[in-house]
Amino acid sequence: MKKTSLTANKNISRRHSPAFRILFFALMIIFALPAFFGCTAANASAPIEKLSDALRKEGTLPHDANAFTEGLFFHKGKLYESTGLKNYSEIHADINLNTGKAASSIKLPDNAFGEGSCIMDDNLYVLTYTEGKVFVFDPQSLTLKRTIDGYPREGWGLTTDGKQLYAGDGSSHLYVLDENTKTTRTINITDGGKPVENINELEWIDGKIWANIWQSSDIVIINPENGKVERRIDCSELKDSAPHENADDVLNGIAYDKTTGKIYLTGKRWQTMFVFSPRD
Numbered sequence: 001m002k003k004t005s006l007t008a009n010k011n012i013s014r015r016h017s018p019a020f021r022i023l024f025f026a027l028m029i030i031f032a033l034p035a036f037f038g039c040t041a042a043n044a045s046a047p048i049e050k051l052s053d054a055l056r057k058e059g060t061l062p063h064d065a066n067a068f069t070e071g072l073f074f075h076k077g078k079l080y081e082s083t084g085l086k087n088y089s090e091i092h093a094d095i096n097l098n099t100g101k102a103a104s105s106i107k108l109p110d111n112a113f114g115e116g117s118c119i120m121d122d123n124l125y126v127l128t129y130t131e132g133k134v135f136v137f138d139p140q141s142l143t144l145k146r147t148i149d150g151y152p153r154e155g156w157g158l159t160t161d162g163k164q165l166y167a168g169d170g171s172s173h174l175y176v177l178d179e180n181t182k183t184t185r186t187i188n189i190t191d192g193g194k195p196v197e198n199i200n201e202l203e204w205i206d207g208k209i210w211a212n213i214w215q216s217s218d219i220v221i222i223n224p225e226n227g228k229v230e231r232r233i234d235c236s237e238l239k240d241s242a243p244h245e246n247a248d249d250v251l252n253g254i255a256y257d258k259t260t261g262k263i264y265l266t267g268k269r270w271q272t273m274f275v276f277s278p279r280d
């Protein structure tokens with residue numbers, strides 16, 4: 001029986017041409033190697049898209065070249081910005097898109113280093129970098145309503161889905177916070193199964209979180225349910241066209257005006273804000 005079996009195998013082998021055998025081994029390598037290295041489709045990295053392929057450019061607008069942008073968002077059709085750096089941190093409210101000038105602005109108390117900001121339930125929240133404080137302002141008058149002390153981590157980006165806050169601390173985590181900034185859930189941000197560090201300015205757009213990656217030209221689009229990066233947009237073409245002088249003048253502003261569907265991008269001390277619409 002053994003002899004018969006060997007003979008049969010040899011016959012099969014002889015029946016296939018060298019080209020078939022090469023193809024067979026090539027297919028084995030293509031399908032076996034990804035499984036061997038754990039690179040299955042389930043945890044593949046998000047493909048990198050060129051900005052011009054991902055979004056349709058609508059134009060450019062002026063941006064305050066003194067604004068060290070840490071937070072950028074729209075609320076009821078009005079643009080707001082929070083800026084950073086000690087002694088220079090401000091909130092700019094109702095920014096005129098054509099001039100880049102704010103209708104009103106206010107300095108942060110205590111010379112705090114301002115970070116991400118957003119409005120939820122008629123409260124304008126501003127994180128601070130290392131002070132452990134969150135300031136809550138009235139969005140219309142910009143009067144300080146309260147200061148939340150003891151915030152347990154660095155403040156970086158901030159956004160909201162209208163029901164809860166989403167805050168970063170420069171790590172690969174986002175924290176879901178209630179209206180008192182108490183942490184209710186931690187989201188681990190991963191791309192291809194690996195942690196994505198330096199998550200910075202944030203924007204909630206149609207159920208996803210868009211995020212700048214600090215010191216990079218990439219924007220990642222995160223599924224807030226599982227933390228997975230679903231898309232990665234290379235925005236390096238913007239920095240090339242935005243005048244900047246300092247190494248830390250990086251892309252760091254994403255704002256979505258849901259009344260028009262337009263997306264606004266800018267950076268720290270950039271003179272230009274770029275306007276886009278989704279391609280989908």
Ligand SMILES: [Ca+2]
Nearest residue numbers: 072202203254
């Ligand atoms: Ca934003």
